[in-house]
Amino acid sequence: MARFSLHAVGVDRPGIVAAVTGALASIGANLEDSRMTILGGQFSIMLVLDAPSVADASLLEEALAPASTELDLLIAVRPLVESAHLDAGGEMAVVSVHGADHPGIVSRMAGEVAAAGGNVVDLATRVVGEPEMPGYVMVLTVALAPGSTLESLSERLAQAAAELQVHCAVAPGDGELL
């Protein structure tokens, strides 16, 4: 199995997903996990694909070249390197941070997570409200280090949040199964 990661970035316009995935389908690539969004008018997608007949990432980039040129996309394809971080065994936490916008919120909070041995596995931030008084919202999912507790992360982040003058809440990430 030859698996690759693909990143594509460009100014958003209709047809990007169709063009990129059409090129991939034409060479028999099978799409697996993907995430696409638009931030500030910029289209961005990351996807994982399985391309059994493709020996080299450059062949995928060649297949994508017409779409890349036509839609002015920056496309990067790499062989997939498996990561075991999400299965490391610790608890999952959802951290929600919000308050008045100012520089340094993400770096400080992410720094605290890293110092606690946690791994940020999902992150979304938004500037909200009126331009003269912008608010900031950050939600991240953290895979805690094995043996590390939600309470200890919560205490550490509460301290940082107080210094940053923002609100922070930490909740369990993985619920029970039904």
Added chain:
Amino acid sequence: MSVRRVLGLAELDRGRPALPVGELSSDARLLAQDLIDTMRASPACVGLAAPQIGVPLRAFVLDVSGHRKARTVHGELVLFDPELLEAQETEVAREGCMSVPDLTGDVARATRIVLRGRDVAGAEKVIRTDAFEARAVLHELDHLDGLVFLDRLAGPGALHARRVYR
């Protein structure tokens, strides 16, 4: 009495409602026991519906005892032919599913419900519950109608990777 294999997303009979159990037979009681045994076999599992073990009948079990988000708790609950009578107020919260163990999702569910069904003795029960037990009931009722939580997500942002404990 046995622990059954829980069907994955690709195996569930989606979009087709399960059939009424009707008069309780010894088979129905065995089904209930299998559901309980299967639920108890997975430490994170707090509820299971018959279609999840490949039985297309309207029955589920759940037990949210000790869950941090539970308020009203009925303990081990086994219900045949359950029917939702009332549903009030909604709250969005994250939930997971034995049939989709790699993912969780943020789903809007009623926080106060009334339902009716029959227990293993065949006696009719009217159950009023709330909070997490209500969420669990509504999740299981969805299974009986061929739905999973993925059918109720508000968008891609409501879907999250879940750590799978193998």
